Amino acid sequence: MTLQAVLDHIDEDLPKATDRLMELLRIPSISTDPAYSGDCDRAADWLVEDLHSIGAKAEKRVTPGRPMVVGHLPGEGTPILFYGHYDVQPVDPLELWNRDPFDPAIEETENGKVIRGRGASDDKGQLMTFVEAVRAWKAAGGTLPPTVFLFEGEEESGSPSLVPFLQENAEELTASLALICDTSMVAPGVPSISSQLRGMLKDEFTLHGPKMDLHSGHYGGPALNPLREIAKIVASFHDETGRVTVPHFYDGVHEVPKDQLRQWEASGFDERDYLESVGMRRPHGEQGYSTLEQQWARPTLEINGMWGGYTGAGSKTVIPAEAHCKITCRLVGDMDPDAVRKNLRAQVEAQLPADARVTWDTDIDGAPAAVMNTDRPEFEKARAALSDEWNREAVFAGMGGSIPIAGHFKEILGMDAMLIGFANEDDRIHSPNEKYDMTSFHKGIRSWARILDALSR
Amino acid sequence: MTLQAVLDHIDEDLPKATDRLMELLRIPSISTDPAYSGDCDRAADWLVEDLHSIGAKAEKRVTPGRPMVVGHLPGEGTPILFYGHYDVQPVDPLELWNRDPFDPAIEETENGKVIRGRGASDDKGQLMTFVEAVRAWKAAGGTLPPTVFLFEGEEESGSPSLVPFLQENAEELTASLALICDTSMVAPGVPSISSQLRGMLKDEFTLHGPKMDLHSGHYGGPALNPLREIAKIVASFHDETGRVTVPHFYDGVHEVPKDQLRQWEASGFDERDYLESVGMRRPHGEQGYSTLEQQWARPTLEINGMWGGYTGAGSKTVIPAEAHCKITCRLVGDMDPDAVRKNLRAQVEAQLPADARVTWDTDIDGAPAAVMNTDRPEFEKARAALSDEWNREAVFAGMGGSIPIAGHFKEILGMDAMLIGFANEDDRIHSPNEKYDMTSFHKGIRSWARILDALSR
Numbered sequence: 001m002t003l004q005a006v007l008d009h010i011d012e013d014l015p016k017a018t019d020r021l022m023e024l025l026r027i028p029s030i031s032t033d034p035a036y037s038g039d040c041d042r043a044a045d046w047l048v049e050d051l052h053s054i055g056a057k058a059e060k061r062v063t064p065g066r067p068m069v070v071g072h073l074p075g076e077g078t079p080i081l082f083y084g085h086y087d088v089q090p091v092d093p094l095e096l097w098n099r100d101p102f103d104p105a106i107e108e109t110e111n112g113k114v115i116r117g118r119g120a121s122d123d124k125g126q127l128m129t130f131v132e133a134v135r136a137w138k139a140a141g142g143t144l145p146p147t148v149f150l151f152e153g154e155e156e157s158g159s160p161s162l163v164p165f166l167q168e169n170a171e172e173l174t175a176s177l178a179l180i181c182d183t184s185m186v187a188p189g190v191p192s193i194s195s196q197l198r199g200m201l202k203d204e205f206t207l208h209g210p211k212m213d214l215h216s217g218h219y220g221g222p223a224l225n226p227l228r229e230i231a232k233i234v235a236s237f238h239d240e241t242g243r244v245t246v247p248h249f250y251d252g253v254h255e256v257p258k259d260q261l262r263q264w265e266a267s268g269f270d271e272r273d274y275l276e277s278v279g280m281r282r283p284h285g286e287q288g289y290s291t292l293e294q295q296w297a298r299p300t301l302e303i304n305g306m307w308g309g310y311t312g313a314g315s316k317t318v319i320p321a322e323a324h325c326k327i328t329c330r331l332v333g334d335m336d337p338d339a340v341r342k343n344l345r346a347q348v349e350a351q352l353p354a355d356a357r358v359t360w361d362t363d364i365d366g367a368p369a370a371v372m373n374t375d376r377p378e379f380e381k382a383r384a385a386l387s388d389e390w391n392r393e394a395v396f397a398g399m400g401g402s403i404p405i406a407g408h409f410k411e412i413l414g415m416d417a418m419l420i421g422f423a424n425e426d427d428r429i430h431s432p433n434e435k436y437d438m439t440s441f442h443k444g445i446r447s448w449a450r451i452l453d454a455l456s457r
Numbered sequence: 458m459t460l461q462a463v464l465d466h467i468d469e470d471l472p473k474a475t476d477r478l479m480e481l482l483r484i485p486s487i488s489t490d491p492a493y494s495g496d497c498d499r500a501a502d503w504l505v506e507d508l509h510s511i512g513a514k515a516e517k518r519v520t521p522g523r524p525m526v527v528g529h530l531p532g533e534g535t536p537i538l539f540y541g542h543y544d545v546q547p548v549d550p551l552e553l554w555n556r557d558p559f560d561p562a563i564e565e566t567e568n569g570k571v572i573r574g575r576g577a578s579d580d581k582g583q584l585m586t587f588v589e590a591v592r593a594w595k596a597a598g599g600t601l602p603p604t605v606f607l608f609e610g611e612e613e614s615g616s617p618s619l620v621p622f623l624q625e626n627a628e629e630l631t632a633s634l635a636l637i638c639d640t641s642m643v644a645p646g647v648p649s650i651s652s653q654l655r656g657m658l659k660d661e662f663t664l665h666g667p668k669m670d671l672h673s674g675h676y677g678g679p680a681l682n683p684l685r686e687i688a689k690i691v692a693s694f695h696d697e698t699g700r701v702t703v704p705h706f707y708d709g710v711h712e713v714p715k716d717q718l719r720q721w722e723a724s725g726f727d728e729r730d731y732l733e734s735v736g737m738r739r740p741h742g743e744q745g746y747s748t749l750e751q752q753w754a755r756p757t758l759e760i761n762g763m764w765g766g767y768t769g770a771g772s773k774t775v776i777p778a779e780a781h782c783k784i785t786c787r788l789v790g791d792m793d794p795d796a797v798r799k800n801l802r803a804q805v806e807a808q809l810p811a812d813a814r815v816t817w818d819t820d821i822d823g824a825p826a827a828v829m830n831t832d833r834p835e836f837e838k839a840r841a842a843l844s845d846e847w848n849r850e851a852v853f854a855g856m857g858g859s860i861p862i863a864g865h866f867k868e869i870l871g872m873d874a875m876l877i878g879f880a881n882e883d884d885r886i887h888s889p890n891e892k893y894d895m896t897s898f899h900k901g902i903r904s905w906a907r908i909l910d911a912l913s914r
Contacts, residue, residue, distance in 0.1 A: 401674030
């Protein structure tokens with residue numbers, strides 16, 4: 001059985017593979033909204049059936065939330081696990097979609113064919129690249145490593161059942177290496193292995209002032225205004241060079257080695273295009289660091305939401321009783337989420353004026369940054385396979401986002417992870433008119449076929 | 458005909474006067490909600506009938522919005538106009554009311570009897586103190602100054618029809634002096650004439666950053682965050698002494714003369730009680746000024762609303778495309794609203810970083826501060842009459858709020874205004890469980906009876 005035969009089969013089978021993906025995309029498996037709970041079940045059932053069709057044993061496994069799908073395919077060599085998620089983001093605002101988000105279609109665009117629909121890129125399309133690669137190998141009668149499939153249904157709602165599920169099923173799920181397909185390429189056509197992910201810390205506070213909302217005529221002047229106070233606190237989080245002022249914030253942050261930086265800058269990442277595509281002419285992060293460093297290798301403290309007082313149409317002469325702020329920090333290197341939270345909270349509390357107090361959200365969350373173990377031989381094998389498929393040197397790239405699953409695999413199962421994805425930055429994931437390039441889907445399947453081939457040697 | 462006979466009549470007639478007020482309070486004349494348009498008409502009709510009952514010629518006058526009620530009572534001496542408004546605030550949140558807002562009742566409280574219901578204090582109860590005083594004088598066969606009644610039905614929705622109505626009916630409405638009953642007493646039992654009102658400027662802006670909402674993982678670092686930028690701008694509006702930093706903001710602000718300040722401080726205003734009632738231990742305005750000065754005689758720049766990003770439950774890792782801010786300034790002395798707006802906007806725009814822009818609301822509004830002409834002999838007459846009724850020296854008080862009608866009377870009709878009201882700070886106007894003290898109602902009627910007596914001499 002030759003790799004070429006498998007690749008030929010993939011090319012021939014692409015229309016049917018696309019039809020299968022379209023079927024899965026038609027199931028509105030939104031995990032954040034209980035109204036779609038039944039649809040999540042249907043998506044899980046569909047995947048169980050599809051795993052059966054490629055010869056795997058598979059079943060839907062109950063959790064307190066949406067079900068997991070676990071499948072097993074026997075094989076030879078070093079066992080692997082493949083992870084993807086079948087749940088999708090909500091579709092609001094629906095009026096900004098050019099079509100029903102759950103009636104997917106192939107569309108011609110100036111950049112080629114795309115599959116348009118919610119979940120096409122995040123993560124059903126990516127998940128199916130791996131399944132289709134396995135199908136092609138099986139159809140061609142080839143041998144694969146022993147493979148565990150783990151499809152989650154709660155990734156878009158914070159994965160509440162994931163850690164307990166990994167703990168309770170540790171033995172069954174532990175392989176030698178986890179493959180994760182939920183990431184992007186550095187630039188279109190540049191195959192990418194994510195070698196480091198930023199961690200994340202989230203926190204939220206309410207600043208309380210007067211006992212009740214006050215009339216800004218009768219009380220304006222003497223009254224403490226929580227909106228003014230929260231603005232002062234938020235404005236204090238960064239200095240004029242864009243550096244975060246929280247004490248000890250940069251403890252555990254390491255400078256990127258020069259050779260890695262050179263490799264990143266040569267990866268095909270187009271800074272100008274990246275900035276212009278979102279309406280910016282220059283990067284706005286820490287001065288002295290490149291856009292890529294700011295995005296992949298530097299920590300951030302971002303305000304994701306801030307509000308208080310009257311926010312409707314027209315005017316209301318109110319001094320509100322409270323103001324609110326949602327924060328996330330992206331963490332790198334050895335930054336400790338708990339230490340960052342403690343120092344962040346202390347900085348906020350130190351700035352409170354008389355008659356103000358602060359309350360903190362208790363639904364807190366934090367995960368440190370993750371660096372992949374790229375010394376493992378599988379990384380070089382995958383890099384070579386990707387380079388062959390895309391006819392372009394594959395790169396080890398950083399990533400600005402956070403994928404806690406890689407950390408969970410390591411901590412709970414002692415299993416390294418390798419993150420390879422074929423999404424593009426313009427896929428509009430989490431937004432209206434999400435799409436997945438047909439090239440990503442087709443060459444993604446072919447990429448996994450090559451990687452599976454390389455891993456089984 | 459002696460004043461004493463009129464006061465005796467008022468005391469005897471109080472139960473009936475209260476019944477009349479209750480009738481008016483039962484009409485839900487909410488002017489901001491078109492659903493209550495018919496009720497506003499009913500309230501106007503009720504007032505027309507009630508003016509007829511005291512011998513006035515009166516009619517409902519059409520405007521593009523809610524009707525005006527205009528009445529005329531012939532008399533002798535210097536003509537006066539009385540202004541009040543019959544419309545009321547909405548009642549939301551209804552669940553915080555202890556009774557139907559439009560089923561008023563007399564309740565016993567630890568501070569004495571109160572009339573509970575929407576509009577009891579603002580402004581139906583206050584309006585009726587004057588009408589009842591006139592009724593008593595007429596019943597006792599006494600003579601009054603020629604009196605124009607002007608009852609507005611849009612005060613709570615920004616008085617859109619008022620200025621054109623005054624312009625179109627200038628000759629009919631111009632008297633020598635306008636009496637306005639829509640203000641509070643400095644402290645319970647301290648009769649008060651409002652001698653100065655702050656003006657108001659409102660403005661609103663949106664700070665635009667990225668072209669679209671961004672993922673704070675993929676873009677956090679390089680991306681401009683409008684919430685951080687708006688916080689910096691809002692934090693820049695005041696210095697560490699509480700002084701507004703907008704250039705030329707204090708042009709036209711005058712220090713309060715020492716003797717006036719002494720009079721204010723001796724007026725019975727209880728600073729500690731005022732602050733504690735809203736949960737504050739100290740005033741938070743400009744350092745170096747007393748609470749009363751901060752409230753009555755100093756200008757403010759307040760944030761009434763600020764928002765952007767994700768404000769729902771839980772977390773969303775977003776860097777929003779825009780952030781919003783609603784501002785009102787209270788103006789004093791000779792501050793020019795247009796100049797303040799211009800300088801405020803310039804200060805905001807000067808702080809914009811690259812890739813950010815600001816848009817301003819076009820629904821702007823501004824009115825300068827107003828100082829009453831207390832040199833007119835009527836002010837001293839009213840002060841003496843109030844002191845007699847309340848057995849306590851009446852005071853000329855400042856006021857933190859803004860009542861544009863006084864300025865309109867002066868500018869359009871060339872008519873001075875005298876603002877006398879009997880509300881208390883704890884009347885919960887605009888809030889659930891609004892009330893008017895029975896003492897305010899009863900002694901308010903008696904006060905007007907004494908003032909009318911003094912003015913006709």
